[in-house]
Amino acid sequence: MEYIKPIWNLEEIRSLDYEFVETYQKNPSYDHYHHSRYKDIIGNEAYYLPKPMPSFIDEIIKYPIFDEFDIVLPGIHRMQPGMVLPLHADPFGNIKRLYNIEDIEQVYRYLFFLEDSKPGHLTQLEDKIIVNNEAGNYIKWKGSALHAAFNMGIEDRYTMQITCFNNSI
Numbered sequence: 001m002e003y004i005k006p007i008w009n010l011e012e013i014r015s016l017d018y019e020f021v022e023t024y025q026k027n028p029s030y031d032h033y034h035h036s037r038y039k040d041i042i043g044n045e046a047y048y049l050p051k052p053m054p055s056f057i058d059e060i061i062k063y064p065i066f067d068e069f070d071i072v073l074p075g076i077h078r079m080q081p082g083m084v085l086p087l088h089a090d091p092f093g094n095i096k097r098l099y100n101i102e103d104i105e106q107v108y109r110y111l112f113f114l115e116d117s118k119p120g121h122l123t124q125l126e127d128k129i130i131v132n133n134e135a136g137n138y139i140k141w142k143g144s145a146l147h148a149a150f151n152m153g154i155e156d157r158y159t160m161q162i163t164c165f166n167n168s169i
């Protein structure tokens, strides 16, 4: 796993006004998870643009890893205990609409772990499960790569996602 030095303040991250993202039978990426037991646990909470981003994000999006991209869109996620995002590919619906992207394989997602993993915090990317990440570790994937996140613990799980691509307009 790759790593950047954590420059964020966890108190600031915890104090953001997250909103629950309705997912069960709403997000087509999860249509096959139709068992009724999933109704209350699929989903996560997000803090997205156009809400003002914490100032550390301005610094991070200037890092050289993002130099190759015209568009770099950050967001922060909180998963409370019991929430799951089972294996799925992202639909990128808003991005396709807003930026005229046809091929989602042009879109990259970076997921930064904002804290050391806590017991029960699991992340999956393709055939790998990540359980021992440190704050500052990050993973990335392209377009339709399958991924998942599970909070089967007792503490909230915080991540920052940065979505990037080159604008085709």
Ligand SMILES: [Fe+2]
Binding pocket: 088, 089, 090, 147
């Ligand atoms: Fe996803």
